[in-house]
Amino acid sequence: MKPARRLHFAFMEAYHTSHxxxxxxxxxxxxxxxxxxxxxxxxxxxxxxxxSVGYLMAxxxxxxGQYFLTPxxxxxxxxxxxxxxxxxxxxxxxxxxxxxxxxVATQTIAFRITxxxxxxxxxxKGLAPDTFNDSVEVVVEGRLQRxxxxxxxxxxxxxxxxxxxxxxx
Amino acid sequence: xxxxxxxALWVAFLLGAWSGxxxxxxxxxxxxxxxxxxxxxxxxxxxxxxVATLSLEVALFRHDFNVEYVAAYTSxxxxxxxxxxxxxxxxxxxxxxxxxxxxxxxxLAQWLTAPRHRIYLPYVGAIxxxxxxxxxxVMLFGHSNPFERLAYTPIDGRGLNxxxxxxxxxxxxxxxxxxxxxxxxxFAFAMAALISKRLDVDWLVAIRKWTLLSWxxxxxxxxxxxxxxxVELGWGGYWAWDPVENASFLPWLTMTAFxxxxxxxxxxxxxxxxxxxxxxxxxxxxxxxxFITRSGVIASVHSFTQSSVGYFFxxxxxxxxxxxxxxYARRLPLLQAESTLESLVSREASFLFNNxxxxxxxxxxxxxxxFPIISEAVTGTKITVKAPFFNQVNIPLGLALLAFTGIGxxxxxxxxxxxxLRRQFAVPAAAxxxxxxxxxxxxxxxxxxxxxxxxxxxxxATIVQEFVRGVSARHRxxxxxxxLAFGRLIARNRRRxxxxxxxxxIVVLFIAFAGMAFKTEEQAxxxxxxxxxLRSPYGWTYTFTHLGVSQFDALNRQVTAATVEVxxxxxxxxxxxxEKRQHVDAEGNPTFQPSTEVGIRSDLREDLYIVLAGVxxxxxxAVYRFTINPLVWWVxxxxxxxxxxxxxxxxxxxxxxxxxxxxxxxxxxxxxxxxPS
Numbered sequence: 001m002k003p004a005r006r007l008h009f010a011f012m013e014a015y016h017t018s019h020x021x022x023x024x025x026x027x028x029x030x031x032x033x034x035x036x037x038x039x040x041x042x043x044x045x046x047x048x049x050x051x052s053v054g055y056l057m058a059x060x061x062x063x064x065g066q067y068f069l070t071p072x073x074x075x076x077x078x079x080x081x082x083x084x085x086x087x088x089x090x091x092x093x094x095x096x097x098x099x100x101x102x103x104v105a106t107q108t109i110a111f112r113i114t115x116x117x118x119x120x121x122x123x124x125k126g127l128a129p130d131t132f133n134d135s136v137e138v139v140v141e142g143r144l145q146r147x148x149x150x151x152x153x154x155x156x157x158x159x160x161x162x163x164x165x166x167x168x169x
Numbered sequence: 170x171x172x173x174x175x176x177a178l179w180v181a182f183l184l185g186a187w188s189g190x191x192x193x194x195x196x197x198x199x200x201x202x203x204x205x206x207x208x209x210x211x212x213x214x215x216x217x218x219x220v221a222t223l224s225l226e227v228a229l230f231r232h233d234f235n236v237e238y239v240a241a242y243t244s245x246x247x248x249x250x251x252x253x254x255x256x257x258x259x260x261x262x263x264x265x266x267x268x269x270x271x272x273x274x275x276x277l278a279q280w281l282t283a284p285r286h287r288i289y290l291p292y293v294g295a296i297x298x299x300x301x302x303x304x305x306x307v308m309l310f311g312h313s314n315p316f317e318r319l320a321y322t323p324i325d326g327r328g329l330n331x332x333x334x335x336x337x338x339x340x341x342x343x344x345x346x347x348x349x350x351x352x353x354x355x356f357a358f359a360m361a362a363l364i365s366k367r368l369d370v371d372w373l374v375a376i377r378k379w380t381l382l383s384w385x386x387x388x389x390x391x392x393x394x395x396x397x398x399x400v401e402l403g404w405g406g407y408w409a410w411d412p413v414e415n416a417s418f419l420p421w422l423t424m425t426a427f428x429x430x431x432x433x434x435x436x437x438x439x440x441x442x443x444x445x446x447x448x449x450x451x452x453x454x455x456x457x458x459x460f461i462t463r464s465g466v467i468a469s470v471h472s473f474t475q476s477s478v479g480y481f482f483x484x485x486x487x488x489x490x491x492x493x494x495x496x497y498a499r500r501l502p503l504l505q506a507e508s509t510l511e512s513l514v515s516r517e518a519s520f521l522f523n524n525x526x527x528x529x530x531x532x533x534x535x536x537x538x539x540f541p542i543i544s545e546a547v548t549g550t551k552i553t554v555k556a557p558f559f560n561q562v563n564i565p566l567g568l569a570l571l572a573f574t575g576i577g578x579x580x581x582x583x584x585x586x587x588x589x590l591r592r593q594f595a596v597p598a599a600a601x602x603x604x605x606x607x608x609x610x611x612x613x614x615x616x617x618x619x620x621x622x623x624x625x626x627x628x629x630a631t632i633v634q635e636f637v638r639g640v641s642a643r644h645r646x647x648x649x650x651x652x653l654a655f656g657r658l659i660a661r662n663r664r665r666x667x668x669x670x671x672x673x674x675i676v677v678l679f680i681a682f683a684g685m686a687f688k689t690e691e692q693a694x695x696x697x698x699x700x701x702x703l704r705s706p707y708g709w710t711y712t713f714t715h716l717g718v719s720q721f722d723a724l725n726r727q728v729t730a731a732t733v734e735v736x737x738x739x740x741x742x743x744x745x746x747x748e749k750r751q752h753v754d755a756e757g758n759p760t761f762q763p764s765t766e767v768g769i770r771s772d773l774r775e776d777l778y779i780v781l782a783g784v785x786x787x788x789x790x791a792v793y794r795f796t797i798n799p800l801v802w803w804v805x806x807x808x809x810x811x812x813x814x815x816x817x818x819x820x821x822x823x824x825x826x827x828x829x830x831x832x833x834x835x836x837x838x839x840x841x842x843x844x845p846s
Binding site: 034035038039041042045046049050052053056057059060061063064065066067068069073090104107126127128 | 509510512518525526530536541551552554555557559562565694792
């Protein structure tokens with residue numbers, strides 16, 4: 001059936017059924033139309049679902065995505081974009097040996113991280129992971145502030161080949 | 170024992186190759202001698218792998234530290250209870266475990282398949298054998314042989330990772346493995362149907378129970394995993410959207426979708442392509458899960474040591490995906506639907522939406538898991554997403570899915586009339602509004618938890634209504650006593666009412682998950698006698714008073730334990746202890762990093778969850794984290810209800826196949842007119 005004819009049938013059927021009369025079109029045509037209509041409506045529903053999945057994913061990544069950088073990549077980013085502060089990111093690097101200072105009373109840990117070419121200071125308020133010491137590889141999660149310090153919200157210490165999560169602060 | 174083990178591995182490998190070749194040839198040429206030989210090969214392969222597994226267990230229990238694997242994962246002072254789990258504690262052993270279980274399932278499929286589905290068996294045997302042979306080849310050629318010996322014999326082994334020394338770890342990995350591995354059987358049947366071009370409803374019947382079985386194992390495995398993470402890892406929750414957790418969740422989602430859409434194919438001959446794609450996809454996702462846990466492609470808490478094994482799995486994944494979808498594409502013309510969707514207000518349509526949602530969730534989880542790789546490949550910068558992304562995307566989708574859990578089963582097939590809708594949904598809609606009002610009056614204002622409870626009440630009401638109607642119909646018609654009518658109702662319609670029980674468990678789970686929105690947490694550094702207070706979401710005030718720190722040696726560890734006294738609204742409720750454990754070897758030297766033993770005090774409303782973060786050097790001053798997690802026990806109960814319902818659906822019996830088929834036809838006829846009561 002051509003689209004125009006299909007539309008015509010759909011319209012006529014809707015008109016007649018709304019007036020309590022359904023014998024206008026032949027049974028097979030009526031069925032066909034109904035199936036087409038159901039198919040169209042279903043497609044609409046499917047588009048709605050697929051669309052919302054896509055929207056949720058896109059907005060989710062935009063709002064919660066975090067850069068994963070090394071200290072030198074971070075300094076490059078800063079060089080090309082001087083406003084790259086207060087952006088959620090993870091930085092993977094080594095702790096500079098001997099740079100760790102702990103303050104038990106306020107549960108604050110300060111240390112520096114480096115990948116050999118760039119170094120950044122980190123402040124982390126919370127419980128250090130069991131595996132954290134001054135010679136491990138860490139992934140620091142947080143934001144670089146204008147004071148040049150990474151204010152961490154989470155520190156993962158790499159142990160052998162495994163990451164162990166810190167208890168959430 | 171390693172000689173025997175190695176020999177058994179080689180025998181199993183050759184048998185796998187043999188069964189693969191003879192199975193395909195025998196099936197294609199209809200040569201009975203080859204088919205029989207292939208089948209015997211499948212049985213023998215399982216035998217050989219069982220011998221290999223036993224050899225490894227014997228080596229583990231005998232502390233044969235000359236075997237590298239034994240030395241790497243056990244030690245003399247490891248409690249006997251945990252020695253057996255050394256089998257799957259490491260990469261190599263878990264490969265052996267995987268291959269053995271797959272061979273077992275392959276043999277069971279040969280043995281248990283009903284005579285009328287035997288035409289598929291040669292191909293099923295061939296595919297299961299080849300997949301098992303692949304796993305053996307990784308061990309033999311991928312530097313992953315668990316029977317490898319060292320040049321010297323260490324005095325003691327390195328011991329088992331303390332985080333794996335937890336009763337949950339004895340059951341959780343095998344359950345997950347059973348789930349993962351048994352997906353191979355439905356996949357093999359689907360491939361067999363594609364190869365043999367016998368794509369009628371028969372193959373679906375043949376694999377439905379296998380799919381249910383692996384779905385059930387996977388569900389239980391995931392729940393046990395949540396429990397393990399909760400009591401052992403100490404971060405205060407049970408699900409962190411870790412890549413490995415996601416890897417187990419992905420095939421669960423696609424199999425759940427399949428278990429629903431398969432009903433549409435059985436009843437209406439629709440969705441054939443979709444169903445096949447779901448089965449193939451589920452299996453590929455299970456292999457993908459194995460790939461990401463073993464290759465180190467994505468950093469995860471659970472990863473095995475990075476190794477070349479990743480390449481094997483990557484290649485296997487690509488080859489299997491290309492081969493299966495190529496075959497699938499060739500057979501597409503044979504997979505035409507026998508009927509069309511007639512109305513949007515029909516069970517078909519609501520199941521289709523349920524499927525779209527499940528697959529949408531699966532896709533977003535996959536996307537989020539792979540996003541670091543994707544973003545690095547596309548933009549050159551690695552961007553990671555974590556729990557907030559997954560929650561933000563999946564909470565709304567999950568709630569929509571929950572709503573369809575209530576709508577789908579009550580809507581008539583083909584099309585629903587307005588009176589039908591009114592009859593089915595009047596009471597549940599009222600229950601839903603009622604629950605919303607009660608929660609609003611109780612003072613809850615958080616959108617998602619409110620939605621979870623409201624929709625949960627709706628779904629639960631639909632289920633109760635179904636049970637009440639079914640039981641009272643039996644009571645009227647057969648004059649059965651109420652309990653008898655209830656029992657028979659379930660026993661005579663296992664799929665339907667077992668399914669409702671699974672849905673009940675899902676509702677319980679959703680409400681329990683919603684409870685976690687109200688978790689509260691507090692960190693404190695306390696001297697003995699000092700206390701910290703924390704307000705629970707129910708409005709109580711808990712006081713935790715630090716009593717002191719004690720240090721002692723236990724079996725294979727040095728323990729630092731801290732004890733607090735807990736009071737609710739000033740009234741003492743008990744004491745709780747949390748430990749920091751430093752595991753040691755037989756000489757008393759420390760092994761592994763320190764681990765945390767969480768203190769948990771549960772009731773049905775909330776869990777008090779305390780973690781000892783550390784003790785200030787040389788003093789009794791302790792750093793604690795106190796957490797109140799609402800409704801956690803309902804997660805475990807929900808999981809149990811789901812498993813129980815799944816068992817009912819699967820339970821064998823319930824009439825001969827012919828009877829069931831007639832009944833299926835009968836139902837179709839009835840719903841075509843008007844829904845019977």
